[in-house]
Amino acid sequence: QKEVEQNSGPLSVPEGAIASLNCTYSDRVSQSFFWYRQYSGKSPELIMSIYSNGDKEDGRFTAQLNKASQYVSLLIRDSQPSDSATYLCAVNDPYGGSQGNLIFGKGTKLSVKP
Amino acid sequence: GAVVSQHPSRVICKSGTSVKIECRSLDFQATTMFWYRQFPKQSLMLMATSNEGSKATYEQGVEKDKFLINHASLTLSTLTVTSAHPEDSSFYICSAHPRTALGTDTQYFGPGTRLTVL
Numbered sequence: 001q002k003e004v005e006q007n008s009g010p011l012s013v014p015e016g017a018i019a020s021l022n023c024t025y026s027d028r029v030s031q032s033f034f035w036y037r038q039y040s041g042k043s044p045e046l047i048m049s050i051y052s053n054g055d056k057e058d059g060r061f062t063a064q065l066n067k068a069s070q071y072v073s074l075l076i077r078d079s080q081p082s083d084s085a086t087y088l089c090a091v092n093d094p095y096g097g098s099q100g101n102l103i104f105g106k107g108t109k110l111s112v113k114p
Numbered sequence: 115g116a117v118v119s120q121h122p123s124r125v126i127c128k129s130g131t132s133v134k135i136e137c138r139s140l141d142f143q144a145t146t147m148f149w150y151r152q153f154p155k156q157s158l159m160l161m162a163t164s165n166e167g168s169k170a171t172y173e174q175g176v177e178k179d180k181f182l183i184n185h186a187s188l189t190l191s192t193l194t195v196t197s198a199h200p201e202d203s204s205f206y207i208c209s210a211h212p213r214t215a216l217g218t219d220t221q222y223f224g225p226g227t228r229l230t231v232l
Binding site: 032034036041042043044045046049051088090092100101102104105106107 | 224
């Protein structure tokens with residue numbers, strides 16, 4: 001059973017704090033990892049992709065990947081109320097029939113309080 | 115870049131009618147397009163995967179005769195919900211994998227279509 005696990009939350013942080021979102025995945029063969037942001041009533045929007053162990057930074061966002069632990073995380077620095085959304089972790093399905101097949105977690109709801 | 119559009123954004127129809135939803139990649143060619151459904155406060159559910167010029171691959175439990183998918187070109191896929199019923203009311207979202215993204219698995223999502231069946 002291929003699984004991507006996320007804490008459903010809600011995760012509540014004060015404005016300006018660091019929000020830390022975590023994700024674990026079951027298939028060791030997976031090679032591509034993504035974080036999507038989904039506002040209520042909207043479709044997911046790609047924030048970050050990461051393929052190698054370590055950290056990848058893009059503005060206020062840092063994705064961290066540890067393949068040995070099958071763990072990927074997203075840090076949001078200087079959190080803003082506009083960051084309040086559901087964050088979806090996605091991992092490639094190495095056995096999917098087509099390029100681009102992803103397995104999505106159920107998402108973590110983040111609430112940034114002013 | 116990597117813009118995906120969907121049309122219509124919202125549709126209300128009577129039970130028993132069919133509804134067609136279009137998904138277009140506007141500035142790239144898509145080798146593969148994906149169709150998802152999302153019920154309120156629930157996670158994305160993959161319905162089917164379609165490759166241009168071939169039959170769609172449906173996920174377990176998704177009726178292929180009810181949800182017809184046509185992927186006629188590298189920039190257009192359509193989902194037709196046939197004989198829609200109230201339980202088909204949901205948020206339908208497509209995504210596309212760019213042809214230039216071979217070797218990665220990036221998907222770009224359309225804005226979604228909210229279907230309400232009365």
